[in-house]
Amino acid sequence: MSENHHYQLEVRVTKPMFVGVKLQGMEEFEVTSAPDWWPDAPEGYFSPQTLFISASASCIVLSMFKAAAAMRTEFTDVRFPLTQRCVNVMTRYGSSIEFYFILK
Numbered sequence: 001m002s003e004n005h006h007y008q009l010e011v012r013v014t015k016p017m018f019v020g021v022k023l024q025g026m027e028e029f030e031v032t033s034a035p036d037w038w039p040d041a042p043e044g045y046f047s048p049q050t051l052f053i054s055a056s057a058s059c060i061v062l063s064m065f066k067a068a069a070a071m072r073t074e075f076t077d078v079r080f081p082l083t084q085r086c087v088n089v090m091t092r093y094g095s096s097i098e099f100y101f102i103l104k
Contacts, residue, residue, distance in 0.1 A: 017041060 008024040017038070022028040034047035041047070061078050068074050 018045075 010022045012020045012022075014020040014030055017032050017040070019031045020028045021031055030045060031051065032045045032047060033041040034049050035041045035043055037047070037049070064078055065075060
């Protein structure tokens with residue numbers, strides 16, 4: 001099944017090293033760099049890397065619930081421990097820079 005999903009969001013600098021992310025219909029939340037990417041970054045905040053691996057893991061679990069509903073069964077709880085390695089790749093093409101996150 002292929003579906004297109006469209007999201008409206010706005011990002012802005014809220015203070016040095018912090019970006020506010022506001023998705024339509026949701027409260028703004030702050031994102032900063034992971035300390036292993038930028039050593040001066042504060043701990044305890046979302047980073048692009050933590051959001052990426054959280055989105056990947058939650059997508060798997062939510063897909064299981066959708067599949068269970070299609071099979072007319074249900075889960076009461078799904079848990080699995082994950083250790084993800086997220087690799088940052090930054091590539092420069094002329095005057096533009098592209099960022100990629102790769103899960104391994």
